[in-house]
Amino acid sequence: MQLNVNGTSHDVDVDDEMPLLWVLRDELNITGPKFGCGIAMCGACTVHINGQPARSCSIPVGQVSGLVTTIEGLGTPDAMHVVQAAWVEHQVAQCGYCQPGQIMSAAALLQMNPNPDDEAIDRAMSANLCRCGTYPRIRAAVKTAAQNIREKNA
């Protein structure tokens, strides 16, 4: 089947039932999306499908139609996405393992709701687990990113 990831089309020959996560990581060597729980409850594997967030560990690749974006395609090391820039500004990452998923979730939230209040941030981001305790910084970084998006759009 054809799978478009970060703007590149790939021919993949796998079982339709294989979760997108393993296609990305093991077949395409796109390792930004991480394996955490395998049941969509930690959020480390979050990617975008047509701009919408998805837990790639729990969506069979056969159900993916459209463009897949991973952390690698959100921004580049030299031209970071506004959410990534806020993440660096607030020095969010500790071990960093959950952060690709956190960033993808935050980017999706801000696309739908560019001015989230604390409750909306908590609702959207509570579904992404972090064990290092970066939550205060994630919350602050989401707010900074939101403000930067609004200023850019103003």
Place this chain on the structure above:
Amino acid sequence: MTRLRKNNIEPSRRSFLIGSVGSGLLMAFAPSINALEVMTGGASKHLAEKSFSPTVWFEISSEGQIMVNIARAEMGQHVGTAIARIVADELGADWNNVEIKHVDTDPKWGYMVTGGSWSVFQTYVPMSQAGAAGRTVLIEAGAKLLGVKPQDCTTQNSEVVAGDKSISFADVVKNGKIDRTFSADELAEFKPKSPASRQLIAKSSQALDIPAKTNGTAQYGIDVELEGMVYARPVIPPTRHGSVVKRVDDSKAKSIKGYQGYQILKDPSDTVQGWVTVLADSYYAAVKAGNVIKVEYDIGETANVTEQDIINQGATLAKDKTTGTLVVEKGDIAKAAKSAKTSLESVYKTSSVLHFTMEPVNAAVEFKDGVCHVHCGNQWQSLFLPVVAKAVGLSDDNVIIHQYYLGGGFGRRLAGDYMIPAALTAQAVGKPVKLVFTREDDALFDCVRSPSVQQMNAYWDADDKLLGIEHGAAAGWPTLAMAPSFMPEGVDKKGKFDPFSIAGADHWYTLANHRVRAINNTLAQKTFVPGWLRAVGPGWTGWAVESFMDEIAHNQSLDPIDFRLSLLDASGKNAGEAPVSVGGAKRLAKVLTDIRQQTNWGQTLPKNQGLGIAISSGQERDMPTWGACVAHVEVDPTTGKVKVHKLTGLLDCGTVVHPDGALAQTQGSMLWGLSLALFEGTAFEKGQVKDTNLNTYSPLRMNNLPELDISFVQNTEFPTGLGEPGLIAVAPAIANAIFNAVGARVRDLPIRPEAVLAAIPS
């Protein structure tokens, strides 16, 4: 702990080599071989031949880039940044030119362990000296090139400067032939820069590892890809020890596309007993095969052990005052007990806790030219490298562990047990193997934090004078399970004990009579491999000590802060020692006094709300980080549910080397403490933990994030550790706040709403 650290502290008696190698300048600690050989050979020669043995070393390229090599595991503490800043500050380097690299386990890097919040503590002096030696050499060579006297030169922003003349480090490296050795004694002459002249230490900065962790390029163990590798998943046997595989039926797995069969592991190191691994050409297929493969076992003897069985044994042992190893024996507690007019007894318990690192444990292993290459993130390579060697039948020097970022350490990756099944499988199939544990596999194989039971007794005389405290703590011991040679002798010389499992009970309160017994819970030890989990012993001894201090204060109608201060007189052994614990209990009294002010202690709060206090002194008496926490909670009296509104943390860790990193570590450790206090905890059921994934295991998420107010005492004392200490006081502060809010005294961790409800006085 003392032995471990003293054996392995950074090279204090080593010479230091600085020499031109290729086009760059290399600086490294020499091996502790005889200095004469080094002198005759010349530093450059030894450096070029890599016949040095530094734990950390660094080099300056002809472009002026400074590469600091780090033999510490990076698991979120930005350790490379902290260590590199110590070197760079002394060198007078431009921080923009500094890079870090995490190295593999070549024996030349020395002993590798990252834990105990030791990294900055242990490396501060040697790295400062190394940087200062580097600066001296750069100045000598630079002065020659500038035609000035070395004593007229300084370094700043990667330049040697003399008045209005200057030359860049890059030009010094390019033009100077440098060959210089400092003896251990010469090196010891260098004192760390005075606080006022520091350029980088204690100043804000960005951590060097953060960009890669933000754009998806950071490589963790689980991301390793080896040419021609096979994916594997373990089948976890029903007991941690003693199970034997009888039969394997993989008929259902055979129809899975990509399934490549299974291996029954034979482990000469006995780390894994009764293990089968399934192999496939994709991890997805390995997971599916693992779900359907049927393994029959002769099951180990702990197959029916429950959490309650372990707790019961702990309670019996803690109650029997003849058990355990004496760790503190001051005065005569038996006499005090006999003469006491009144007494108080409380029993505190903590349940099993999972590490639940975000990255499930995994390892990729490849045998190449007789060498076993292990690829994974690990905190204590030197502990498990020999175990891997034993398992695969090679000598230690034929095993190399390649280091990657760790998707969470928290003590889980101090144990390298997960390397063993990967190595055995790779050896058996003759191909590179990447073994990844599913989340459930990871939980079942976790070296959990042992359940603990602690009995506390306090005694008063007829005048209500506190005579003393007796403390017995029973738990499974990680050090006994994984590194027994590190266990010291008890003060009564009647046995050994796990120092990590009792630290914190030897607190800084001055008591006339004080006895601490460290007791091994043998049923815990048999049932699972107890693990070191962030803060280790103080994570539960602090729970008992600080809850009990609060109970005593209330029992005597004293303010809990006043009462604590009355025992923090810094007398005798609590006076502290220069440089590390200078000031002793006085510094603890200061954080307590300051936080009282800061939190408006004694303020009137709405009904069902309360403040609670607890203090901590870090991981061990040899490396105290002085801390206090005040929790502001609200209790729902109809459900017993506890809401934490705010946690205030005040810590004195001496010089804060990397301020933002220190804040991040403390945010993390305090939130870990909150998670342990209210949200985590599992239980053994049929010999295994019952919670294996997030459907029932429920660590802290953002919706329960309280307001955090964290600050550090500003001083220039010796820097101590910060990775764990913030955790210790959180749970008891919350429990003490619950008591102040609704009068409910809870003694079990985690604090469950039902327990709070049951403890609310009617």
Place this chain on the structure above:
Amino acid sequence: MQIKSFMLRAAVLILLPGFYAFAQTADSLERTDSLELKDSLERKDSLERTNSLEAVNSQNATQAWNKVYEVFSHPRCANCHVPKDNLPRWSGPHYGKTSVHGMNISGGQSRIGVETIMCSTCHAQSNSDEPHGPPGAPVWMLAPVEMFWWQQSSKQICEQIKDPARNGGRTLEDVAHHIEEDELVHWGWSPGKGREPAPYSAQETADFVMLWASAGAPCPE
């Protein structure tokens, strides 16, 4: 929520082309002509079937309703027919008593989570194979808020299901038809590994509804 309602609607329409009548909340009740046509044709079929049923007495009607209530109040159904807190529930042998999702999930007023995190972020079009993995169906969402069943009494649900203002403007035949046809409703009887399905079957439940309706659809007192 500070999100604008037009954005919600726009998002719903853009994101979920298959978002049909059952899903529509009070402020977006437009149906397409084709759906109406299909509905009326199928309604005719089910009426014929009902006519073939024997006349029922009120005792039978009550029994039929009780079975419907058993289905509607079952966790596989009620966990997504939640009150205006918009919080999806979960329950099962491993979860202790029924509770909100452990990750603080809200379906929002949109009931598909568009304000914060879409239901489809985790719920794919089919059930996950993994133990405790997320269940899935082609369109995963909370029922409209007025169709609130969670912890409601038999009488309360009975009155709601008969009230066109609170049942999506449906006749009871429409309701029966909806039970027969809707893929998300059908999920209740094939909820995936480790979950107890709703009792009876979709067809039986639809038949119970018709049986009860044909006797005048009495509600318990």
